[in-house]
Amino acid sequence: MESVDSEYEFLVKMIPHHEEAVTNAQILRDNTNREEMREFAEDISEVQTREIEEMEKYLAEWYPDRTNNYQYRPMMGNYEGLTGEKLDYVFLEDMIFHHMGAVMMSQQLIMQGLDEHQEVYQLARSISNSQHEEIFMMRN
Numbered sequence: 001m002e003s004v005d006s007e008y009e010f011l012v013k014m015i016p017h018h019e020e021a022v023t024n025a026q027i028l029r030d031n032t033n034r035e036e037m038r039e040f041a042e043d044i045s046e047v048q049t050r051e052i053e054e055m056e057k058y059l060a061e062w063y064p065d066r067t068n069n070y071q072y073r074p075m076m077g078n079y080e081g082l083t084g085e086k087l088d089y090v091f092l093e094d095m096i097f098h099h100m101g102a103v104m105m106s107q108q109l110i111m112q113g114l115d116e117h118q119e120v121y122q123l124a125r126s127i128s129n130s131q132h133e134e135i136f137m138m139r140n
Contacts, residue, residue, distance in 0.1 A: 002105055007116045008063050010109045010124065011055045016072035017102055018048040018055075021095070024076050028091045033084045037091075044095075047130070051123065058120060075101060092138045099131040099138075106131075 002017070004010040022045050029041035059068075076094040079087055106128035108114070115121035 002101060004105050004108050004114065007109065007114050007120050008059075008066060010105060010114065010120065011059050011063075012068050012070050013072070014102065014105060014127070015052055015055050015059075016070070017075075017098075017105070018052050020072070020074055020076055021098060022048050022052070024079065024091065024094070027079045028087060031079070031083045031087050034088060037088050051127070054119075054123065058117070062117065096135055096138050099135050102131050103128050103135070 002013050004013060025041040025044035025048075029038050029045070032038055032041070059066075075098050077090060079090065082090060106124040109124045110121065110128070115124065
């Protein structure tokens with residue numbers, strides 16, 4: 001799990017974290033047999049793609065001169081060859097842990113007062129709340 005020490009670091013680390021979720025949600029969407037899993041995958045893709053675009057905008061606007069050499073370490077497995085129920089199960093197991101990482105980073109930003117802009121505070125609250133709810137849903 002990642003930790004963050006600044007608003008900038010939160011944005012830099014959350015973007016590839018979200019990109020991994022979107023990539024794997026698209027694999028799930030294309031290979032599941034369950035409509036509710038397909039809809040969940042679509043929701044993840046839509047929401048997190050929007051959030052990626054928002055975070056990229058913030059980086060470009062507020063931190064244009066900072067260089068980013070962060071190397072993201074994937075948290076989710078390889079779903080090659082998985083379909084149907086097996087894919088659903090492995091995806092849910094991985095995504096619960098993945099969401100926990102996003103909730104933790106968001107909570108660090110909020111609890112440590114690392115936000116420099118109200119927009120990032122609101123984004124972190126939204127990520128924390130929505131992904132916390134999804135963790136409970138996925139466990140069920």
